Amino acid sequence: MKHSLLFIGVLLSSGCIFSQKNTQSDVFTMSPDTLFVSKEKCVCDYDGFFLRINESKHSSLEKECGDFSYELVYTASINQKINLIEALMQFENDTSLSCSKVKSYSSINKKYLDSIYSNRYSLQISALFHINLICFGEYAPFRYAPFPVLIDCNENKEINFDIQSIKEVFEIYKAWFDIAKKSKFRNYTFPLYDTKYKWKHGDYSKEIIFKELPEIKSDFKYRIGRPF
Numbered sequence: 684m685k686h687s688l689l690f691i692g693v694l695l696s697s698g699c700i701f702s703q704k705n706t707q708s709d710v711f712t713m714s715p716d717t718l719f720v721s722k723e724k725c726v727c728d729y730d731g732f733f734l735r736i737n738e739s740k741h742s743s744l745e746k747e748c749g750d751f752s753y754e755l756v757y758t759a760s761i762n763q764k765i766n767l768i769e770a771l772m773q774f775e776n777d778t779s780l781s782c783s784k785v786k787s788y789s790s791i792n793k794k795y796l797d798s799i800y801s802n803r804y805s806l807q808i809s810a811l812f813h814i815n816l817i818c819f820g821e822y823a824p825f826r827y828a829p830f831p832v833l834i835d836c837n838e839n840k841e842i843n844f845d846i847q848s849i850k851e852v853f854e855i856y857k858a859w860f861d862i863a864k865k866s867k868f869r870n871y872t873f874p875l876y877d878t879k880y881k882w883k884h885g886d887y888s889k890e891i892i893f894k895e896l897p898e899i900k901s902d903f904k905y906r907i908g909r910p911f
Contacts, residue, residue: 715738716739717737718737719767719770720735720767722735722779725782728784731780731782733782733809734774734809736813739754747909749781751788752908764896765868771811772810774809780804781808784802785830789825792830795830799830799883801844803843805844807853809831811853812828819893821897821906827882829882829883830883830884833882834883836879836881851880856874859871859874868893868895871893875887877890
């Protein structure tokens, strides 16, 4: 069966929606038929880039600018998720700016948006934000990381463009990932817990042990990672 596939990587109008459309109805399996990350040019809130998580060869989900939500990531195999996280780690030194402005990914924390000084973030931040969502599901935006903005708690300042601090955050994430990978993500915690770094307005008051990577099959998955 032949498919006529139209891929739109950059859209300059209609609310900055990125989409992949098929001419016929798509039938998805429970697991993604492909799962990798690509860096793509975009013009949205700003002229910049975004990290696309490619989940299906026949994806029809339309996304607005700054949308980190997924269709099939949460039903991917453990090995697919680990490989995706490793791919995202490769953006450690990519200081290219996102085409999206800083937005709130938690309805509860949206009221704090005006208190944030950083209005942009790099693909380094974007990669870590994706890792949060993959590993912690709804806990990522609603508890740990409501905004794509990192802070140094000791200095009480935002560090989105502090090269050395971002490097240190990546080192923390990489050390955490190496341990979690060995156990196939059994009984792991949030990487920045009990460190001097955290995501702005995140709640780190209580350590939570996660038994396994989140698997979400309901439509609730579409809400996770969407801006408010």
